[in-house]
Amino acid sequence: MSIQPRILSALRPQFRYARVALPSRSRPMSLLPQAAKAGFSSSVLHRKDQPKAAHPSKHESRPLRSGEPVAEHVKEDESKRAGLPEEPMEGPPPLYSSATSHHLDRGPIAPLAALSAHELFFLKNRTILITGGGRGLGLTIAHACLESGASVRCMDLLPEPSQPQWKLAEDLARSKGLQISYHQLDVTDQDQVHQVFSDLFATNSQETPHQPIRGLFTSAGIQIMMSALDYSTEKFRKVIDVDLTGTFLCAQAFAKEWFKRHPDMDGRAGMEGASIAMTGSMSGHIANLGIECAAYNASKAGVNQLAKNLALEWSKKGIRVNTLSPGYIRTALTAAQLEEKPELNKIWLQGSLLGRLSTPDEFRGPVLYLLSDASSFMTGSDLLVDGGHCAT
Template sequence: MSALTPRATPIAPGVLPEFGMKGKVIVVSGGAQGLGVVQTEALLEAGAIVHVFDRQPEPSAGSYYQEVARRAKEELNTSLHYHQVDVRTGVDKLNKISEEIAEKHGRLDGLLAAAGIQQETPALEYTAADADRLLGVNVTGVLMTAQAVARQMVRLGQPGSMVLIASMSGTIANKGLICPVYNASKAAVIQLARNLAMEWGVKGIRVNTISPGYIVTDMVQKLFVEYPERETEWPKHNMLGKLSRPEDYRGAAVFLLSDASSFMTGADLRIDGGHTAW
């Protein structure tokens, strides 16, 4: 639509309809905890139907995930579905579940690939098995999940959007944080997204990445007990002088998976408080 072409349908003041996701079907891998479950809630609030892929059993009653599921049903007039599957070892199951989702809804609109693991080990001490496991989840697992979802988009002949969770660590070496294979895996995710965007763009499938800075999750809070100096030192490494929380990335997920980013693909959205801009 050009600047001189009026909208066919007037919109309410203060509303940006291109951010709306009502009826869209989105897969979120690693969506049971941490950043994944917070972004899942944001997508539900925007109106999406969300299917979570996670290797853990479905979280129990009283968990944040179950509260989000309750909100989806009782407050948001949408639905949240759980599928236990390992993105590294369950490739056949990934494809089967993705096909079932597409058949059930007659569509599959997007993927947020948030499943990932971390390991802090000096390069001289890393074992081949540990490296294979981490790269298997963070790179191969992301590719296999994206592939499973893309197959259904192509089969249905519909466009879609994918967001792969990378990290600022895919662009820099974190001062004082010894995790060479993790950082390499996130650099691979950024490059993977560019290549998928190139290959699948002609099919109407957009692929972008989000590169978060340090995020204070439950896991990181436990890390601060072991390394209390990090809680005070890490905020000094960015321009805002503070650490992020999962909620700081809600808008980015909705933006990239909605029509609001319809001309954006092959890009990395870095949200790091200016950490990498010094």
Template sequence: MVHAATPPEDVTRDSYIQTPVETPRHDPFTLNNRVVVITGGARGLGLVMGQGVIHAGADLAIVDLNYEEAEAQTHQLVAGFKKQNPSATRIPKVTAHRADVSDPASVEACIAEILSQHGKIDSLVTSAGFTENFDAVDYPIDRIRKLWGVNVDGTYMFATGVAKHLMERNSAGSMVFIGSMSGSIVNVPQPQTPYNASKAAVRHLAASLAVEWAHANIRVNCISPGYMLTALTEKILNEKPDLKQAWVSRIPQGRMGVPQELMGPVTFLLSDASSYVTGADIRVDGGYTVV
């Protein structure tokens, strides 16, 4: 147990009270004047987090394997921002970029394209990833390599590419890797061993790079979502109601999460409000991994 310090006998109580720190002159949760890159940003969790960061003031580069979908979402995001902020004096710049995150040349070209259009990159969210359900003894090795190429290699290559840019600018930055509670627990009843292992790798990548890049003032954190009710997940569960019951029965809050519940955590970790937070893993799972 840690106890509060006791003031010396010759020091009065009033003189020992700590002076309140100065309140920041700006909103520490704002992302004004930041350029945020989100991989896998054209759909699902990445798209919703993109919506969150532009409403916090950031410009956004959406990276996705499907360029046409990413391009369509840029218009939707800007239109949604204008509708919700009719008196806004500044409209966020949102651009679309294609990349195969598992291919080094594609990643390098994508980062160069983003820099040519935005001039800089301040923050990165690595949301590109996927899962599959195979019994381990039946999982084709080529599919395992593809899964790891996207989930792990893609996270690593985008992170190191953006870090090089930040170091060349001698600029601080913040990265958020999207892991999963599957990196800490074993999901049941579905078999997904390689996916679980890939997300454990993502979580440890965040911790390791946070330490390695702390000297450069580049923060790296991880968000590990639990079961989220995306459009794709909802479609699957509508066809398998028993699976949904199996999942929800293990969640202390008694429900699945919705993608909008990731807006707050990602904005916090990208903003100055979390300036002393690095190497952390924030689990957004309704308490699943606690029990």
């Protein structure tokens, strides 16, 4: 029976695993049940031209001359993948003996390996600060942080946070023995920002030292839809002030307070470092069909670029900085836009590969990822979560 190339490529993962995971003589037999399940004739597995061991370390090293392709042999036999160790790791993650795995007495080299995969996403034993935490995406993320084990401090321009969501968050915090508090703050006011952040860090050190502040999620933002020709300087600056400058001021205040308390931290992953996740937008990457909002989009592009620069300055000192770029979310912000221009709904849906707008809860996973140790090697980067909008 001839095997169609298409079928072969669909089953390639089984083949690769079989080739490398088992001693060559036992391979075909061990593979039989798996191959039968996959609808394969066992004769296929005995083909003489099956490639041998694929681990790169098993190839003779060869001297390289300038201009030569480094991974030439990949063309000859695609199973020999340069640089990719294909042999599965056996057994549990490595245990750390002080003799082999400590680096200059600065702790284990891979401290996160001791955590199970799902524990990586926990925010236990820490406090997260959230701007724009009075409603919308910010308040949803406050819930998610509490669910994941963190205490939260929400800041917003609103005199009071949105109900009933705030009450639900308070109930959740109480039920888990965590803390939640609300602080009115204008993120564009540098003195106020520094005062509030300084107070929060000081109170936290005194009252909940077992839950140190280790994360900031910036969600405060405004949007003004307006033709570029009509913007007054004041209106343009207002958007840049809140969305970009406000994000910067909060990140700056956070970093100042954090570095004061952690002067000797380095870029080691997780466990003790801090993470700043800033809300950018897919609008920082594209211009949105159907709406005119040059200031907003410029501000969000600025947030993406800001994060890269802060990451450059702060990552080696212990603070990772990344952005989240959401697509359209159903919140008060978009509700106002849709009310002003109902035809937007259709235009926005056309751009979504999923054929729908998102809801704030869909960003809990991405933000928990950015704030937690799960993203320990990610900094200066952007997480685009837009239902595929920017893919076309």
